[in-house]
Amino acid sequence: MRGKVEKKFLGTHIIAELYGCDPVLLDDVEFITSTLIKSAEKVRVTVLDYATRKFEPQGVSAIVIISESHIAIHTWPELKYAALDFYTCGEEDPEPAVREIARKFKTKELVLFRADRGNISKIEKIMKSNRKDRGNEEIRTDEMQILL
Numbered sequence: 001m002r003g004k005v006e007k008k009f010l011g012t013h014i015i016a017e018l019y020g021c022d023p024v025l026l027d028d029v030e031f032i033t034s035t036l037i038k039s040a041e042k043v044r045v046t047v048l049d050y051a052t053r054k055f056e057p058q059g060v061s062a063i064v065i066i067s068e069s070h071i072a073i074h075t076w077p078e079l080k081y082a083a084l085d086f087y088t089c090g091e092e093d094p095e096p097a098v099r100e101i102a103r104k105f106k107t108k109e110l111v112l113f114r115a116d117r118g119n120i121s122k123i124e125k126i127m128k129s130n131r132k133d134r135g136n137e138e139i140r141t142d143e144m145q146i147l148l
Contacts, residue, residue, distance in 0.1 A: 010118025011069060011089035014098045018084060020108025023077035027058045035104045036064045036071050039097040045090045073101075087117065
């Protein structure tokens, strides 16, 4: 029997582009809120709160705060488009829930970007180095540009 697999990252972040969605659904605050909350339940995360904003003449922004992080969506019904963000430090993979959200919106094309966040070995290395404030020294930056 194998031992427990050690986690290498704190969480998984899925960024999704939803193209060709049903514009009526993209403008329905109750549908959006219900869909996001059900997706949280699908990956067994704990919903703490949520906030939504309906824009005039159309469009919705919604965020579901989960104890493991967040789910957020911004919709453009006039373009049949939504930008979705699902980040969780939970044990379950959020991708199946993201795909289910896309299906609920009747998405024609889905583009996914997956990122493992919080490299634990890097965190431990920096914590061990016990760096002190170095004044005006530049912060090291790793950049990655994503074109979707």
